[in-house]
Amino acid sequence: MLTILIAFVVIGLINLCYYLGFFRFALAKNESQPAYKELPVSVIICAKNEAENLRNFLPAILSQDHPDFEVVVINDASVDETLEVLEEFQQSDDRVKIVDVQNNEAFWANKKYAITLGIKKAKKPYLLFTDADCRPETSEWLKEMSAHFEDQKSIVIGYGGYFIESRSLLNKLIRFETLFTAIQYFSYASWGKPYMGVGRNLAYTSEEFFAQNGFATHLHIKSGDDDLFVNGAATKTNTALCFSPVGITRSVPKSTLKAWFTQKRRHVSAASHYKKEHRLMLGLFYTSQLLFWIFFFILLKSPFWQVALFLLAVRWIVQGVVFYNSGKKFGETDLFWLFPFLELFLVSAQLAIFISNIFSKPTNWK
Template sequence: MATFLFALFLLFAAINIGYFLAFFKFSASESSEAYATSFPVSVIVCAKNEAENLQNFLPAILEQDYPDFEVIVINDASSDNTLDVIEEFQKIDPRIKIVNVINNEAFWANKKYALTLGIKKAQNEHLIFTDADCAPQSIHWLRHMTSGFTEEKSIVLGYGGYFKYKKSFINKLIRFETLLTAIQYFSYAKMGNPYMGVGRNLAYTSKQFYKQKGFASHLHVRSGDDDLFVNEAATNRNVSICDHTESITRSVPKTSITDWFRQKRRHASVAKFYKNKDKLLLGIFYSARLLFWIFLVMLLSLKYYWPYVIGALGLTLIIEGIVYFQSAKKLDERDIVWLFPILEPFLILSQLGIFIVNTISKPSHWK
């Protein structure tokens, strides 16, 4: 029995190590660079009850050092004064174009419907997406994101992080989870299997959008305007990644574990619509991580092969630590690296809880 448990533990350790060795493809690579691009672009921001965030963060978009861009701001049937705020910005900056969405019965509270109207409003082929609660962390954000476009590359994956709140464990947990997710989707894209992107920092062409018939194939799914679109449209030839520190956007994170848990429930519910190969690869990864820690605790509690168990744990943490450190350096998340042996078990338990709760009930969606 002891030998069998130990063998299973080594198997899950090997799977974890194998995945993180694959992630070296991203973490050890050179960061993307910005090139001199000047073609016109349309920045698209979807806002629902975001009056305060637009006042705080829209100036960071308007201040971008880029020669030719417009900003499409979508008021998605807000009940606050979001529309008033957008109109005030438009008075002082004609680059702002307004799309005012009024709810209708067929597309009630559907962000994909609102985004579709925004895309149709855009005058330019190259589209850059971010959220109303997001702020580019450099005036060169647009230059970096547009550098990802080529004649062949029609989708650009960027990093959308969260603002850092000191002395907040939940903030560090949220940012660690965001870092791990980015390591995965950047690494998979590097290996020729792009499977998702995040709407806080994403770009694609209108030609690609219409080629996929927009969000038609998953319009019935409330979430997934970003990752489901990329999962369907991305190939090993049409995707580039943008991982320079000047290309980062940051948004307002949840401040309570309950709100974050609710948000992650929505995100996790979308994954079941991914391609089968992506669901399989992600399922193996998360299952192996969970089982690794379960068998670790079990073997140490029973004192079975404990010197070898500690050795396997040390090797796993060293390899993971190198990947986390290199990736965090690229994506400006260094302060959370040293806590990863603590944050990882918390994150795994949270993901298990999300899976269980989502199995029992459906999560709520776009505001």
């Protein structure tokens, strides 16, 4: 049992070092408003069977307070009324550009192929990506995200959250996982090691896209149009972070645990293709999370239970500072009071996702 105690303390200290490292981002002062630039922007949206979401959310994109932008929407072989809805918008607003993608046998259900066609259609050099089920928090979203482009900054990582359903525990789990993931990729980027972004709120220049040869290195991988591109292209010098409250988007969360689990399986499958240093960094963090809880529950039934509780209390204090301050930045403070339970549930879900991906491959994006 002494060996387990020593392992528990070592693992706990490793895990604490990560959370202390997250302090840099969590305690960073709120962004000052960057200098406004009237940059020409193409908003890129890939839509597959999204007729209703486009009706609900596309008006919020078109009402953005920015003088020079277009909205390129890719109808990715939809079988609902997506194309008809887009044509209605286009008739009333010529800023709407449509790319109608038919099923191609060589690129069946490949979102990256569809997005590439959308990027080629775009007339503006600055590209801002979001999803059909996303709505910007404010009319300043486009202005805020594009303002972070500078001479050397060709990639802008933003926060894409989910709509709040106050009485839903599943909603809290989904939003906690999203917040937890964001704390990591914003923190690592602030350390000079950007490794991912989310397609719900991500921007980069068309020049950067073509310099990377688009999605060519991972076109065969079903997911990863956002994080795998960032993983390959982002550097300490070319990546900017936008965590202003006015630069946030929110989207419709999954309504069932099964649907969320399937979605996360696709996301996790892409992570296995990250750069080696990123896989090691993320793998050590998750392993320390998992082993911490395993050893903790073993030690609770041992003479060392007081030591286990003490280290857990210290860890919770550090975590609480990180989650509360990060939650304030992204409008997720209601999750703070549940973070001990949500973290334990998430660690268990991630283990189940990892095991599931070993035995079967995730399906296409829709």
